[in-house]
Amino acid sequence: MSSNPSAIRRPDPDRKQRIINAALDVIVEYGVQGTTHRRVAKAAGVPLGSMTYHFNGMDDLLHLAFTQVAHASSAAFVGRLAEAGNREEAIQALVDIIAGNIWSTPRTLLLSYELYAFAARKPELAAIMRDWMQASREALGRFFDPLTCRALDALVEGMGIHGSVAPARLDRGQIEDIIRRLCAPCG
């Protein structure tokens, strides 16, 4: 009874990444402190022992998972903005980011809240968030002056949050109106 012959080990090189993805699913459902080794293992379809083998405790796993969230969010924002070739197209890109589903999906927003709270307690993750914000500002910096970049960045953040709570979302025309007010002095 001390060994289970049905437990055949299979090589699985993507396992670590799969566990990280499963951890994000668990975080969305149960929150950071509700994310346990056992729940993640079940969600990823791996045995409990894989947790201690691949990760050096829950903090290690959470760190990797949130780093991935920050990178993905940053890439989505910067990527959409990179398609713009001039200020007009940049404004359209911002409207897309705020109104569309590029950034403001419920899952992404919830993960952002959890990330903010987690980073408030772990200084090393705050550094990652700073890098992310700086990447966003540099992408905006191709078209707008620094103060406008900060204002636009904050607006994207705030409208994403409020849009998920408000009963009626703004339409693209209204969003564009507000964005144009903010960058009025630069053109």
Place this chain on the structure above:
Amino acid sequence: MSSNPSAIRRPDPDRKQRIINAALDVIVEYGVQGTTHRRVAKAAGVPLGSMTYHFNGMDDLLHLAFTQVAHASSAAFVGRLAEAGNREEAIQALVDIIAGNIWSTPRTLLLSYELYAFAARKPELAAIMRDWMQASREALGRFFDPLTCRALDALVEGMGIHGSVAPARLDRGQIEDIIRRLCAPCG
């Protein structure tokens, strides 16, 4: 051994409120899912049995605690804005709210993140957040048109968050500049 004669009961009418305040301290330190009956009891200086006596489970306690957070935040925002008698004073009030310590203290921000995440999982708290946002917009509505109210509200939110992460905070002049761009069309 089955009864402890040193456990003298003292009447304590404010106990329930003290427990709620202690729960907020625990949430700040450990997060929502890390908030346990035992930790709150220790923080409030009450026996474990008081938890089940005063509250109908952790969800009940969290609900009351976050409702208090929402009301306090709303009152701080609306209260500062109520001091304004015209649009110019309203703009100065918004600068105070963003730049000063009225709203953007680390503790308040962290509680906001936890509240957002909690509300994303509990629909009845989302309703409370809607009321809070509506109260903010009505306070702004004394001076600005509805679309501008939404934009200003989102800007306050976003700048509060980014200000706590960014290495350098904006000064009052820059904040005022941005606010004036947003409400340019109304005066």
Place this chain on the structure above:
DNA sequence: GCGCTATATGTACGTTCGTACACAAGATGA
């Protein structure tokens, strides 16, 4: 084939958790 190492897994241990519940004591009315 045959050790050897890296990879992988099941289980056990001590801790902490929410909650139930028997019980103690001040308060109250007769």
Place this chain on the structure above:
DNA sequence: TCATCTTGTGTACGAACGTACATATAGCGC
């Protein structure tokens, strides 16, 4: 004074937790 109700408290129990660790198998040089 005494029965009764409200308020308050200590403890016990089953469940879930993180982690350590003995064990097992695949890959591989020889």
